[in-house]
Amino acid sequence: MLKKISKIPFTDTPEQAAKLDxxxxxxxxxxSQLMHVMQVAQDIYGYLPFxxxxxxxxxxxxxxxxxxxxxxxxxxxALSPKxxxxxxxxxxxxxxxxxxxxxxNELTAQLGIEAEECTEDGKFxxxxxxxxxxxGLAPVMVINDDVYGKISAKDVKGILEKYx
Amino acid sequence: xxxSHVLVCGGTGCTSSNSPxxxxxxxxxxxxxxxxxxxxxxxxxxxxxxxLGPVVVVYPEGCFYSEVKPEDVAEIVEEHLLKGRIVQxxxxxxxxxxxxxxxxxxxxxxxxxxxxxxxxxGVINPEDINEYIAYDGYQALAxxxxxxxxxxxxxxxxxxxxxxxxxxxxxxxxxxxxxxANQADQKxxxxxxxxxxxxxxxxxxxxxxxxxxxIEAMTICGYATGATEGYIYVRAxxxxxxxxxxxxxxxxxxxxxxxxxxxxxxFDFDLHIKxxxxxxxxxxxxxxxxxxxxxxxxxxxxPPYPAVKGLFAKPTTENNVETFANIPTIIxxxxxxxxxxxxxxxxxTKVFALGGKIKNTGLVEIPMGTTLREIIEEIGGGIPNxxxxxxxxxxxxxxxxxxxxxIDTPIDYDNLTAIGCMMGSGGLIVMDxxxxxxxxxxxxxxxxxxxxxxxxxxxxVGTRRxxxxxxxxxxxxxxxxxxxxxxxxxxxxxxxxxxxxxQTAPNPxxxxxxxxxxxxxxxxxxxxxxxxxxxxxxxYKIIADKCKGCTACARKCPVGAISGTVKNPHTxxxxxxxxxxxxxxxxxxxxxxxx
Numbered sequence: 015m016l017k018k019i020s021k022i023p024f025t026d027t028p029e030q031a032a033k034l035d036x037x038x039x040x041x042x043x044x045x046s047q048l049m050h051v052m053q054v055a056q057d058i059y060g061y062l063p064f065x066x067x068x069x070x071x072x073x074x075x076x077x078x079x080x081x082x083x084x085x086x087x088x089x090x091x092a093l094s095p096k097x098x099x100x101x102x103x104x105x106x107x108x109x110x111x112x113x114x115x116x117x118x119n120e121l122t123a124q125l126g127i128e129a130e131e132c133t134e135d136g137k138f139x140x141x142x143x144x145x146x147x148x149x150g151l152a153p154v155m156v157i158n159d160d161v162y163g164k165i166s167a168k169d170v171k172g173i174l175e176k177y178x
Numbered sequence: 179x180x181x182s183h184v185l186v187c188g189g190t191g192c193t194s195s196n197s198p199x200x201x202x203x204x205x206x207x208x209x210x211x212x213x214x215x216x217x218x219x220x221x222x223x224x225x226x227x228x229x230l231g232p233v234v235v236v237y238p239e240g241c242f243y244s245e246v247k248p249e250d251v252a253e254i255v256e257e258h259l260l261k262g263r264i265v266q267x268x269x270x271x272x273x274x275x276x277x278x279x280x281x282x283x284x285x286x287x288x289x290x291x292x293x294x295x296x297x298x299x300g301v302i303n304p305e306d307i308n309e310y311i312a313y314d315g316y317q318a319l320a321x322x323x324x325x326x327x328x329x330x331x332x333x334x335x336x337x338x339x340x341x342x343x344x345x346x347x348x349x350x351x352x353x354x355x356x357x358x359a360n361q362a363d364q365k366x367x368x369x370x371x372x373x374x375x376x377x378x379x380x381x382x383x384x385x386x387x388x389x390x391x392x393i394e395a396m397t398i399c400g401y402a403t404g405a406t407e408g409y410i411y412v413r414a415x416x417x418x419x420x421x422x423x424x425x426x427x428x429x430x431x432x433x434x435x436x437x438x439x440x441x442x443x444x445f446d447f448d449l450h451i452k453x454x455x456x457x458x459x460x461x462x463x464x465x466x467x468x469x470x471x472x473x474x475x476x477x478x479x480x481p482p483y484p485a486v487k488g489l490f491a492k493p494t495t496e497n498n499v500e501t502f503a504n505i506p507t508i509i510x511x512x513x514x515x516x517x518x519x520x521x522x523x524x525x526x527t528k529v530f531a532l533g534g535k536i537k538n539t540g541l542v543e544i545p546m547g548t549t550l551r552e553i554i555e556e557i558g559g560g561i562p563n564x565x566x567x568x569x570x571x572x573x574x575x576x577x578x579x580x581x582x583x584x585i586d587t588p589i590d591y592d593n594l595t596a597i598g599c600m601m602g603s604g605g606l607i608v609m610d611x612x613x614x615x616x617x618x619x620x621x622x623x624x625x626x627x628x629x630x631x632x633x634x635x636x637x638x639v640g641t642r643r644x645x646x647x648x649x650x651x652x653x654x655x656x657x658x659x660x661x662x663x664x665x666x667x668x669x670x671x672x673x674x675x676x677x678x679x680x681q682t683a684p685n686p687x688x689x690x691x692x693x694x695x696x697x698x699x700x701x702x703x704x705x706x707x708x709x710x711x712x713x714x715x716x717x718y719k720i721i722a723d724k725c726k727g728c729t730a731c732a733r734k735c736p737v738g739a740i741s742g743t744v745k746n747p748h749t750x751x752x753x754x755x756x757x758x759x760x761x762x763x764x765x766x767x768x769x770x771x772x773x
Contacts, residue, residue, distance in 0.1 A: 045471070045472045046470060046471050046472040046490075047472065048472035048473075049452075049453070049455055049469070049472055050452075050453070052455075053414065053453060053455065080473075083474050084472075084473065084474055087457060087474040087475065087631070088454075088455030088456050088457050088475070089455070089456030089457065090414055090454075090455035090456040091455060105376075106376030106377050107376045107377035107533070107534070107571065107574065107605065107607045107621070107622075108376070108377040108531075108533030108534050108539070108605075108607055110376075110621055111534045111535060111607060111609055111613055111618070112534065112535070116759075143415075144374070144376050144456070144458070144625070145374075145375075145376035145377060145378075145379070145415075146190070146415055147190050147191075147373075147379040147382045147415070147416065148190050148191045148194045148228075148379075149191075149228070149377055149379055149531060149533040149539060150191040150228025150229050150231060150533075150539045150540050151191055151194055151195060151228070151231075152533060152534075152539070154194070161194035161195070163194060163195055168763065
């Protein structure tokens with residue numbers, strides 16, 4: 015999957031840095047913990063900017079290439095920040111045959127952004143995801159932690175208005 | 179003693195449609211009426227009938243309340259739990275009879291099911307080890323450690339005829355015996371819970387509904403193969419499953435059922451959870467091990483097989499969640515019991531995730547050999563909206579589809595392989611006449627192209643070329659020659675790819691070409707999409723006789739492609755039309771069609 019790399023300058027707070035340092039200190043020396051450290055880092059910062067990838071590589075005693083390689087291999091790792099409201103539309107098979115592509119198209123039309131992009135004001139980001147396992151509710155869309163099931167393209171506008 | 183038990187489904191489907199709020203309301207209502215010592219609220223795993231979620235079941239009556247909303251809770255507490263009057267309007271239709279409530283297991287959805295892997299899902303509280311133990315939990319482990327030798331355990335698994343439920347169907351007992359035969363200072367057991375097939379969610383439901391059975395089975399596997407450490411590799415997209423596994427592992431350790439000297443037998447076994455990060459290829463066993471080691475999850479060539487050189491280069495046994503979920507029952511009830519179910523070469527049961535165009539979407543567990551017709555028409559309740567069945571897709575991006583003509587095939591590993599399909603992990607997506615099979619093939623290819631790890635050329639480049647040809651066909655530029663090219667390339671990719679992902683990636687194309695060639699030909703020769711899905715091949719038309727001239731469609735059209743005067747039939751300028759479908763949705767008279 016092609017990943018979009020953020021051009022937004024990276025900012026860090028001392029609390030965030032301290033949290034990450036603690037995890038790196040705990041896992042340093044065990045290569046098999048690399049993904050775990052990256053997952054925690056993404057929880058802290060919302061994405062994995064180059065500065066953080068470099069810090070993880072140094073802390074874990076490995077190369078930046080390795081960290082970047084892992085970050086680009088797995089869908090979960092993001093190289094650009096998510097919007098305040100991260101929207102993801104399930105494109106798993108059960109949702110797809112019930113019309114989730116139309117839902118995604120409608121979101122693109124309403125928000126003016128493509129999948130894997132973020133609106134300019136940083137409010138909404140859009141992504142297509144693979145099966146979240148709620149196939150009984152197909153088609154499914156998730157905004158942050160809110161799940162919307164059995165929706166159609168018609169419902170998109172009303173749902174977005176809740177976040178206006 | 180409680181006089182009533184209220185079971186609320188805490189699976190992902192019902193949680194997404196607000197079951198945590200329902201539990202909260204139950205607790206508040208019951209507290210307000212001072213019934214805490216009489217009524218117990220339990221959050222269970224998945225009941226299987228996800229289409230009707232959120233689900234609440236009240237015992238001892240066995241009332242199955244479906245599509246319950248948080249605001250319905252007060253009524254259930256007041257009427258049912260306090261006054262003893264069943265809330266008829268919320269009862270699952272099928273269980274309603276004149277005088278009493280029909281038991282759930284007599285309904286069409288549950289009647290033909292046989293629950294082995296899912297036996298505790300929707301029955302026990304997965305966050306309480308005592309409930310698992312009360313349902314014979316950890317008895318199988320005790321039997322293995324205190325009565326059986328590792329060789330005997332393997333023999334029982336071999337005799338049961340259990341085959342890998344992750345897709346390949348390799349005999350489980352044989353797999354265990356390979357690892358057992360290798361000497362090493364350290365061996366591992368790995369549970370593959372990286373359920374990547376979109377549309378399959380049985381592994382997630384087992385982990386959420388009955389996590390202890392996986393812990394028990396992995397410990398048994400460790401004892402049988404001589405491993406003392408295990409890893410469960412779970413998708414990060416399954417947070418509820420991860421949380422329940424963590425709780426279950428902690429409880430098992432506290433009770434001495436995991437860790438050092440289990441049951442005083444001198445056998446040690448420890449378990450770790452590893453989170454995946456979203457890569458379909460990690461469901462392949464060697465790729466999964468590479469990922470646990472902290473790398474890009476690329477597959478490794480075999481041999482050497484994992485039984486010789488697996489995780490951290492040590493002998494390793496890897497099984498899928500559903501495979502493990504069968505183990506405790508096999509040990510407890512005996513190999514003969516398990517082998518009494520199923521067909522000659524496929525024993526036991528299989529869990530399917532029913533999805534797509536079917537009434538009862540959800541999880542079903544049926545004996546091997548049940549026909550697709552029984553699953554779809556009887557258990558699944560048929561196709562909604564009076565539409566016609568077209569095909570059922572099994573095995574996800576690695577599988578194929580079963581057309582109407584083969585709907586009476588008894589489902590087992592070998593029958594599915596014989597018709598060019600595959601069992602896969604058990605996703606079963608039903609498609610009706612509105613689904614275009616060329617588009618479905620393209621959908622899966624899109625998936626594979628995204629998920630191909632890029633290590634070997636046939637898969638990395640080949641699947642992309644396949645997708646390009648399919649794109650050409652669905653946009654109306656295909657030729658008959660393309661169909662031959664498509665087939666040739668499919669076989670090339672199958673023969674030359676490194677791992678299972680590439681070797682099976684062309685299956686959706688081959689299966690649709692085999693059973694729905696006429697649809698491909700319609701796209702190529704007539705430049706039409708019979709199901710009306712492929713936008714480039716569609717034209718919107720207004721039927722003059724039906725159009726009342728209400729102007730609703732013209733006002734709705736975003737590009738002004740519809741013209742006409744009030745009370746006179748309208749027309750669509752096809753050169754302007756962007757085929758968004760807004761007009762069809764707006765028209766109250768069914769006057770607009772696409773063809």
